[in-house]
Amino acid sequence: MTTNDTFDLSSYYDGRLPGRQLRGLMLSDGGHGSRKEGVCATEAIAWLAGEAHSDHPACLCPSLGSFLRDWNDSLPDEDRTLLIRPLLVPAMLATVSPKASERRAWMALDWLVREHMVAWLRLAKLDDHADAFVAMPEIVSVSTLDVSKIDAAWDAAGDAAADAAGDAAGAVARAAAWSAEAAARAAAGDAAWAAARDAAGDAAGAAARDAARDAAGAVARAVARAAARAAAWDAARAAARDAARAVAGAAAWAAAGAAAGAAARAVARA
Structure with missing residues (x-):
């Protein structure tokens, strides 16, 4: 077209x-x-x-x-x-801002872990793992990110997919595993950025900003791919569409936040 x-x-x-x-x-x-x-x-x-x-x-x-x-x-x-x-x-x-790019990266990772992945873990009947992520605080920095929980959910979803291969439950479990994998990769990208920032220090701010942009891009790609994979599964089509719309809301919030600040946050809460 x-x-x-x-x-x-x-x-x-x-x-x-x-x-x-x-x-x-x-x-x-x-x-x-x-x-x-x-x-x-x-x-x-x-x-x-x-x-x-x-x-x-x-x-x-x-x-x-x-x-x-x-x-x-x-x-x-x-x-x-x-x-x-x-x-x-x-x-x-008018959304170019290294500081805002960092915030958007964490926002995307937070959505991927605490909303998108939780939805798929629940569909795969992995409620204990889903509950663990629901109980987590908002992910805004390395200190608020528990990679071990993401890795555990990834392993559990992979096991569930193997046990239910070939049927609708297997499709849902595979989607949950892919979501957890995307979260794990995105988390690794953010950790890499944090390490680069710490190593750079005040004297190498430009290098840190470049690392931030790279990490933000990795997170954004992971979120987009996870949402697209979710939408591909006919076994949970309605839930996938809800996830896709949630991504749209997150992107709109992030873009408006760079230009309108408090007004955008008020829209996001509504």
Whole structure:
């Protein structure tokens, strides 16, 4: 599906796409050589910002960009535009901030561990592990992250998947295992960033910021892939759609938080 199957947006190819024309934009998977071929979510952001055609717009936070690219390419056509287009708001066009990128990374990891993974652990009847994550405080730093619990849940979900291979229960258990694996990898990325930050110290702030951006991107990719894998399982389709919508809310909250602070947090609590 290309950008212009329904609306003719060709007059805007060489400039900025006005926000009022966003309703006519259909998002496509993958990268594109030109806007005539179509646009993915991040290419659309570059277009809305008046930047040259690119899926890595300069105005977009790297962690949000990683999240959107992976999620865009993982969603089916019928869901992609429906779920992502509402997030392409003006606040998304000015989200570059190393400090905010770090916060978004922890926010994504917190959602992945304490909401997404919990939902799949419960579906797989691994309630003891789910309860352990529900009881955890919000993950905002290395000190609030218990990697051993994530590893234990990963092992338990893997065992459950092996025991129930081939049926619906096995599909759910595999989804739980993948969610735990994504959380474990994301946690490792954050730990690596924390180590880089500590090693860098005040004299090497630039290196620490680079490490933060890399870790944030890893977390964002892990969250997006986990949500996409969840959505693939017909055995728990409704729960997966709820998870995908939760991701959308988290991304919208993160993007608005960079531009509106307290107002965005109030929206997220509502």
